[in-house]
Amino acid sequence: MKGWLREYRLFWQEVWRAYHTTGAILPSSRSLGRSLARYVGQADGPQWILEVGPGTGAVTRCILARMRPExxxxxxxxxxxxxxxxxxxxxxxxxxxxxxxxxxxxxxxxQQASENQPYDLIISGLPLNNFPAAVVQEILDKMIRLLKPGGMLSFFEYIGIRKMKALIAGRADRQRLREIKAIFQELFRQSEKRRDWVWLNTPPAWVHHLQPQPNHLPTSPARG
Ligand SMILES: C[S@@+](CC[C@H](N)C(=O)[O-])C[C@H]1O[C@@H](n2cnc3c(N)ncnc32)[C@H](O)[C@@H]1O
Structure with a gap:
């Protein structure tokens, strides 16, 4: 079976089996992958890169295309x-x-990844808007602890997804979405360097590129 067909088949199987954590109906497009991989290969020395939630490897492929041998x-x-x-x-x-x-x-x-290896770049495909606000905070704190000082965190969310979800959500879920919005707004205020609008994706997405300060956030247990 061709690689892309195998990729789509596996992705759809997991959409039905594990929608909450898969959180998308299709793998990311090349345009979205390229935007997420914007800072790969953009350094004088070698880069340690972490991709969180690679799924079938749609974004991984774009990261590999920019990676250097070192x-x-x-x-x-x-x-x-x-x-x-x-x-x-x-x-x-x-x-x-x-x-x-x-x-x-x-x-x-x-959440369970070792913190012994600090990264220059973290690229996340996690469907954060599907998770409880406390889990979103925990994951963001973890990713920030995993970054080297001056490192970049790039992640995407579908444009307007929280507003759309809120239209059909019950009270508790609307509250959850409001809390996630507040977490994101604070994070963007402190550390967003760039936001890409990616129209060629189903659905279109924002890519947030953040450069958190070393003293940013941590609300979950510090590295130890
Ligand atoms: C929206 S899919 C993105 C897949 C792929 N990066 C893409 O863009 O096509 C989200 C991925 O995150 C993974 N995931 C969800 N929660 C996770 C967690 N806590 N830690 C690691 N991976 C997680 C899912 O299993 C899934 O592969």
């Missing part, structure tokens, strides 16, 4: 089937195969 990429994926699919791609499918020695795949929630 760069390293870690992938942290919660869903066992996506992690297995990625391992298979890196073993057997070009262009993934030729990056095998530069990439590590971890099957775990990002």
């Amino acid at each position: 760069d390293r990429l870690d992938l942290v994926e919660l869903n066992e089937r996506f992690a297995a699919g990625l391992r298979q791609r890196f073993e057997a499918e070009e262009p993934f195969r030729k990056f095998q020695t530069q990439v590590r795949i971890f099957h775990m929630p990002i």
Whole structure:
């Protein structure tokens, strides 16, 4: 079966099986992937890059396209089937195969990732707007702790998604969305460097590029 067909089939299976954590109806488009990978390869020295929630590897492919031989990429994926699919791609499918020695795949929630390896870049595909506000805060704190000072965090959300969800949400869910909005607004106020509008994606998306300050946020337990 062709690579893209296998990719879409696995993605749709997981949309039905695990919508809450998959949080999308299609893998990200090339345009969205390129925007998320904007800062890959943009440094004098080697970069340590972390992709959180790579799914079937749609964004991973765009990261690899910009990676240099001295760069390293870690992938942290919660869903066992996506992690297995990625391992298979890196073993057997070009262009993934030729990056095998530069990439590590971890099957775990990002909340449990080791904090021994600081990253220059973190690229997240997590559907944060699906999660409870406390989990959103916990994940953002974790990603910020994982960044080197001056490192960049890039993540996307669908344009207007919270407003649309709020139209059909019950009271508790509207409150949850308001809390997430407040978390994002504070984060953007302090550290958003750039926002891309990506129209060529289903649905269109904003990509937020943040450069958090070392003393930013942490509300969850500090590194130790
Ligand atoms: C919207 S999909 C994005 C997939 C891919 N990056 C793309 O853009 O096509 C979200 C991905 O995040 C993963 N995910 C959700 N919660 C996670 C967590 N706490 N830690 C790591 N991965 C998670 C899901 O399993 C899924 O692969």
